[in-house]
Amino acid sequence: MTKQRNIDPAALRYSTEVEPRRIDEVRALATAAGNFSPAEIAIAAELVEERLARGLASGYEFVFLDDAAGTLLGYTCYGLIDGTDGRYDLYWIVVDPRRQGLGLGVELLRRTEQAIRERGGHKVYVETSSRDDYLRTRRFYELSGYLLEARLEGFYADGDAKCIFVRAV
Template structure:
């Protein structure tokens, strides 16, 4: 299977929106936020503060990653979303997206990548994915999203 990673274009929006809506881990409000970031990027890719790469398999969009520089920092970047279509998971697509984004962050003189995620069981697979790619948990804010739903902050040093 060949995975093609490239910048998002407007024609990708419908496919990505379908993937978001078909991903059971996401609450409706989370999908709205993801769509807002996509719209911001598509309206002004260079000035939005967001970067979006898509993964194509057999000429069809199979997932995407959204990331951007963290304001008021030196070389710190946030990875906001890594999403792969449920039927395409566990095939290396998420890993290809993550590696591509990290390469782009390094090219832009990035030194740290930060991921924020939920502590709920629904996000266990997501947390394992990030840890398997070298991210370590550096902070936990108890009850951040809701009672018994902590905010976990993961970090990876990209530049030595």
């Protein structure tokens, strides 16, 4: 059972439909997260735009979490890795910093993995930085059953490795 400290599960709304309002909402959420660069924040919003423009052919799928008032609390963006046998990338997972540590990220991830399974997916890959400000993110993946499969030293910048985690779903 996922912990939901101070969060009423009945007040949470999960959805997969992608509406135009999500562009600005995702940009605002990624900005509020505090650990993404302006370029990364722009990419987060562009993936929503791409999905709106091209539909499923974009390869980007989403799980959104809103509160009862319709305010975005978190989301994931994932997609099939072209040319693979059911291997998926988790491109983004973000939870509103005021609501982090309450189990919402675990629940979003669980629902994303379920959606991937339903699409015939076998493995989920996620990449993150080795920097200290991503320590809790790496811990989050490990606690969620992901294993560090590879570490590419100096990938993002000198002293900043790419950490590739994977989980069979």
